Amino acid sequence: xxxxxxxxxxxxxxxxxxxxxxxxxxxxxxxxxxxxxxxxxxxxxxxxxxxxxxxxxxxxxxxxxxxxxxxxxxxxxxxxxxxxxxxxxxxxxxxxxxxxxxxxxxxxxxxxxxxxxxxxxxxxxxxxxxxxxxxxxxxxxxxxxxxxxxxxxxxxxxxxxxxxxxxxxxxxxxxxxxxxxxx
Numbered sequence: 001x002x003x004x005x006x007x008x009x010x011x012x013x014x015x016x017x018x019x020x021x022x023x024x025x026x027x028x029x030x031x032x033x034x035x036x037x038x039x040x041x042x043x044x045x046x047x048x049x050x051x052x053x054x055x056x057x058x059x060x061x062x063x064x065x066x067x068x069x070x071x072x073x074x075x076x077x078x079x080x081x082x083x084x085x086x087x088x089x090x091x092x093x094x095x096x097x098x099x100x101x102x103x104x105x106x107x108x109x110x111x112x113x114x115x116x117x118x119x120x121x122x123x124x125x126x127x128x129x130x131x132x133x134x135x136x137x138x139x140x141x142x143x144x145x146x147x148x149x150x151x152x153x154x155x156x157x158x159x160x161x162x163x164x165x166x167x168x169x170x171x172x173x174x175x176x177x178x179x180x181x182x183x
Contacts (some may be wrong), residue, residue, distance in 0.1 A: 008030050009118070014117050016056070019119070020052060021050065033124065034125075041064050043063040046061055046062075058089060062124060065079060065080045067079075069141055072143070073144050073152055077138045083128060083130075089110045090104060090111050106172075142154060170181040
């Protein structure tokens with residue numbers, strides 16, 4: 001049974017009452033998330049929820065995007081992000097008798113709230129953060145900015161002299177050129 005959800009929260013009370021292996025397929029379309037100061041775009045994709053013997057296993061393939069700056073030329077660019085999420089969510093209240101259940105004693109465990117709502121928001125946020133590129137580029141061959149005058153070298157070259165090597169490496173450069181001459 002496929003359902004559409006317009007946020008990242010889903011009430012799994014009925015699924016918890018079903019037998020192990022029962023599934024729910026959910027088509028997700030959600031507003032973006034704040035990724036530590038970077039706002040993601042709409043989050044879209046599919047989530048599969050499966051009843052296990054002790055929890056609900058959430059598996060998702062979701063897509064979003066973020067606006068970042070190219071690490072070489074500082075132009076704004078849109079970076080597409082795709083995540084494959086797989087996390088286990090543990091109930092905190094027994095669905096049959098209403099008594100509290102202690103979650104597993106493991107670091108980073110995701111739980112459902114007392115109303116059996118499984119909230120994917122934090123897991124999706126963490127996965128999107130991990131998917132962010134370390135050095136985003138507007139294109140693979142981006143020439144960047146001139147370190148002397150700041151000219152965008154993708155548009156045109158500048159008249160600045162070639163950057164001189166760091167004088168602290170001069171002795172090493174001499175050694176390397178002497179070795180090259182010996183061969």
